[in-house]
Amino acid sequence: MKSLAILKSSRSLACLVGLLCVLMLVQPATAKADNPIVQTIYTADPAPLVHDGRVYLYTGHDEDGSTEFTMKDWRVFSSSDMVNWTDHGSPMSIETFSWASDDAWAGHVVERNGKFYWYVPVTNGATGRMAIGVAVSDSPTGPFEDALGHPLVENGEIDPNVFIDDDGQAYLYWGNPNLWYLKLNEDMISFSGDPTQIPLTPEGFGSREGNPDRPTLYEEGPWVYKRDGLYYIVYAAECCSEHIAYSTAPGPTGPWTYRGTVMPTQGTSFTNHAGVIDFQGNSYFFYHNGALPGGGGFTRSVAVEKFAYNPDGTFPTITMTEEGAPQLGTLDPYAQQEGETIAWGSGVETEPSGDGGINVGSIENGDWIKVKGADFGAGASSFSARVASETSGGQIEVRLDSVDGPPVATCDVPGTGGWQTWETVSCPVSGATDTHDVYFTYTGGSGSLFNVNWWQFSATS
Template identity: 35%
Template structure:
C-alpha cells in the first residue's frame, strides 16, 4: 500500500556511502580479499599525523563508522575507550589496525597493531581478529594463511607480538574467523571455522588450547561465530552465505552450555535497499549497562564485493530473551561515552499523555504534538498550542522490546507513524492505520531534567520540529539527534 501523506526532503541527506576512497594492491587472497576502495565520504575525514577520524553526524555516529573500507570487526572497551579491530589492510592483507573512540562518535586510527611481516609462520590473508583482556594483557586472535594465530600486548593498541607458532589449524577446509569468549566462571573458549565449526577451551595462559574439540553447531552455520552470555543463556551468532552474497547475513542460536548443543532461533540482519550483506558481527554492552548493547558488523553499498564498510547499530532483546532483528541505519547510534549513565529501557509508564516540545511560541505558549485539524483519518503530525482536542492525547504502551506503541486518543486510534519506514533523516511523521511494523515503534530515552528524545525504530532518528519553527502548525519529521530544543519532548497530563 502506498502510504505517503507528505514526503519531505526526497532523496536528501543520503549517507549510505560515507568512507574515504582508498586503493590498495591485493595479492594472494582466494576467499576474503581485503577491501580496497569505498565510496566518497560525505562526512569529511580529518587527518592528523597517522590518525584519521571519520566525523560523526550531529551527535550520532553515522554509518559506516571507519574511515577505510574493511570488514569483520571485533570491539572491546578498555581504558576509557572503545576499540574496533577489523580485517587487515595493506599489502596482501598483512597490516592489522585498531580504531578507538571515547563515545562511539569519532573514530581514530591508532595505526598498525600487528604486522604479519613480523610473524614467522604466515605473512598474508590477515582476517577477522578477536581481542580479549586477561592477566594484565590483551590477546589478539586472528586468521593468517588460513590458520589461527595469537599475539600478546600490554596495551589495546599493541604492538602485539605473535607467540611464534600458529595456535590452531582447526578442522575443515577453512579454519578461519576466531572468536574468544570468557565465561563468568573464568573459563575461556575459542570458536572458529567456515562450514566446519570448531569450539575448544583455552588454557589460563590464553595462548594454548586444552580438552576435547567440539564441532556441534546449528544446522545452518556458515562462518564468523560470536558468543555472548545473558541471564545464563549462551547466544551464538554466526553469518550465513558466502561474504560475497547480497544476502550475507547474521542468524543466531542459543544453548545452556558454551559448547552447545545449539537451538537455532532466527535471523538478526537483512539487506535493506542499497545496503547489502550485513554480516560478520561483534557485540558489546556499554560498561556497567547490562541491557545496552551495540551491534558492530560490516556491510556494503557497492557492487564491488570487497568494498565492505564497518557499521554500528543498537541491539535489543524482547521479553522472552530473543534477539530482535537489527534495524539497519545510516545514522548509527547516539553519543555514548563508556562513563555515561545507563539508559532506562521504559522510562515512561504506560498511559495517556500530552507530548510537549521544548520549543515555545514567541509569546511563550507551549507547543504540543498534534494531529492536523484533529483529523480522524490518516493525517499529518505537526505542532500546535494546547487544545482540548483528542488529537493531542497520546496513549503509550511499552512493547517489552525497547520500544513503545504511541496511539492517538481520537476515535480511530491511529498510530504515530514514520512515513515509509524511511531510514533517512528528514522523513515525515504522521498518524496511520495501526500495523505491527517498525514504522510504528518508538524508543523513548531520557535527556535530563524531565525531557526525552523519541526515536524511530526504523532509521534510529528522533522526532524533530522542522527548522525549530516556533510557529504553531510547524511540521514534525525525524532527524539525526543533535541535542537541540526541537528534539526535546516532555510527557504531561493530557
C-alpha cells in the same frame, strides 16, 4: 604517506568511471550520518572490546581497489562516546607472524590478567592452509607480538572468537565450513584436549535450502557471549549474500537452539560479520557493509547500531542505518584531542606520526573532518593545533554544525619544513558556546597542504 585513504584514492577512480564522482560530490549531504564509523580506510570484520571506559574496535583492513580479500594488516580504533572514533593505526600485520604468508582475516581480541590476546586466521606459509595464530600485548592498542612463533591450532578453517566464562574457563570457537571449539588454558596460548566439532543441526542452526553440503544456516564468523545466564552464538548465515543469525544454549558448548535472524541480508557487501557488546548500560551491534564510495564485497566498512533485547532475551530485527549509534555524553574541546579522532571525514588519511601516535595527513583543499557533540559551555576564546607542512601550508577553518557554516575561527598553517616537522599554531575563536558538532575544513593551494596531530580549544576566562 598518501596510500591509505579510500576517499582520496577513489577520486581518481571516480573521474574514470563517473559514478563515484557523483558519490563524492554528494557526500557532504551525508555529513550528519555517522555510519560507517571509519572513512579513512576500508575496514571489515569488527571485533569490539570494552576496556577501562572505552570501546576498542579491532578490524580487518581491505586494501583500496581490492577485487578479492586482499588484507595485509589489522587496525584498532577506540571511542568513549560511540561516535567520535580515534584511529590507533596498525599494531599488527602479516609480518608479525614469521610463519604466515598471507591473509590478515577476521580476528578477535580478549583481555586477561592485564594482557591482550589477538587471535587471527592467516595462511601458514609452510602448509598453505589457514591456521589460527595468537599475538599478545600489554596494551589494547599494541604493538602486538606473536605469542608462540607457530600456529595455535590449524585445520584449514577461519574466524576465531574467544569467550571466557564466569568460572574462568576460556573457549576458542572458529570455523567455516564447520564449527569448532577448544578449551584454552589459563595462559591463553595453549589448550587442553582436542578440538571438538559442534554438531551443525537444523535444530541448532536453522535450515539452508538447496545446498546439501551445507544443510544449516551457519556459515562463519561465530561470536559467543553470555547474558542473564543464557549463552548466545551470533554468526554469518547462509551465502551468498550473508545475513546474521543467532542460536542460544544453556552452556558454552551447547546444545544450541536456532533462534532466527538478527540482521537480514542488506547493504552492498555479500559478506557480513557481527560483534555484540554492552557498554554504559546499552547494547551495540557491530557489522560491516559496502557503504563508502568504492565499497563492495571486497572493500567493506564497519558500522554500528544501538539496540535493545526483547523482554524474553531474544534479538530484535536490526537493520543498517546511516545514522548509527547515538552519542554518549559530549566531547570536551578543552582537553587535547587527537586529530585522528573523527566522527566523519572527507578526503583525509591517517598515518604514523613522528610527533607520537597517529596524525591526519594527505589534507587537500576542500577536505574536512567532523567531531560530534563538543560542549563549549560558556565559550571558547582560542583554538590551537599541532601541524606540519612540507609545502606552503594552508588554513584550518573551524565551523559549527555544518561543513559550510560560517567559520568561528581561521588558523593559518605555515610551511614548517617537513611533513613531520611540527609546530603549534593558534588563532582566536568567536561565537563557540554550548554544544555543537565541529567541522574542521581545510583550505589552500593544490596538492597536499599540511598534517594535523592534535587540536585543543581554550575557554573564555
